[in-house]
Amino acid sequence: MSTVAPPAPAVKPKLVRVYVWDLPVRLTHWLLAISITVLAITGFYIGHPFLVAPDPAGQEFVMATVLAVHFFAAIVFSLSEIARIVWMFVGNRYARWQQLIPTSKSRWRQTWEWLKFYIFFRAETPRFVGHNPLAGLTYVLVYVTLIVMALTGYAMFAVSAGAGSPMRIFAGLLPLFGGVQTARWIHHVCMWLIVLFIIHHISCALLVARAAKNAAIESMFSGYRFVSPEDLAAEEAGSER
Numbered sequence: 001m002s003t004v005a006p007p008a009p010a011v012k013p014k015l016v017r018v019y020v021w022d023l024p025v026r027l028t029h030w031l032l033a034i035s036i037t038v039l040a041i042t043g044f045y046i047g048h049p050f051l052v053a054p055d056p057a058g059q060e061f062v063m064a065t066v067l068a069v070h071f072f073a074a075i076v077f078s079l080s081e082i083a084r085i086v087w088m089f090v091g092n093r094y095a096r097w098q099q100l101i102p103t104s105k106s107r108w109r110q111t112w113e114w115l116k117f118y119i120f121f122r123a124e125t126p127r128f129v130g131h132n133p134l135a136g137l138t139y140v141l142v143y144v145t146l147i148v149m150a151l152t153g154y155a156m157f158a159v160s161a162g163a164g165s166p167m168r169i170f171a172g173l174l175p176l177f178g179g180v181q182t183a184r185w186i187h188h189v190c191m192w193l194i195v196l197f198i199i200h201h202i203s204c205a206l207l208v209a210r211a212a213k214n215a216a217i218e219s220m221f222s223g224y225r226f227v228s229p230e231d232l233a234a235e236e237a238g239s240e241r
Helices: 023-045 062-090 103-119 133-160 164-177 180-213 229-238
Strands: 016-019 224-227
Touching: 016 229, 023 062, 023 180, 062 133, 103 133, 103 180, 133 164, 133 180, 164 180, 224 229
Parallel strands: none
Antiparallel strands: 016 224
């Protein structure tokens, strides 16, 4: 009687631990996430007040408190954004601006491969270590939106700033945005675009983490990802072509 040999156990691919996201990248990422959340909540209240103070406004200062929280969150937001932009030029290879704007033929080809993955025309993730090319291009648009959001916010704040306040310098931006009302409209549109991006960003992060199994989400806490030596070699070779 012949016997059938049991199937050989699947060999797990060997992975290497790579330090991808250095501390400034992780710190600015979470500071932006927290400050944007605070700005969205307080900004919604500023535009649509829903709390009724039991005492006169001069005693409660509800709106003034919300405005103060909004302003200080905006400072954290702006400094974090500036720090991240600076780090695009002085950080490690995975934090550089080349990770956002494809500068090689290989990354342009992978942009198309990543698009096919996101629209479910490809089952496996293309090889990557840091930002994938399509995500990098998306982040460029996000940074532009964040900058416009910050500038319109400071321009509106300049209207009510005191005569000696340094924030008055941003009043010169109002004509560029079409006045206070148009600046407010642009500010609100940018906020909703960022909210939509956050939903998309979280869903895509979960999708990639599940498909790639490389600690993509955990790396935003530890800085480390687990990739195959082949993926690491392809990333290094592709960045040079």
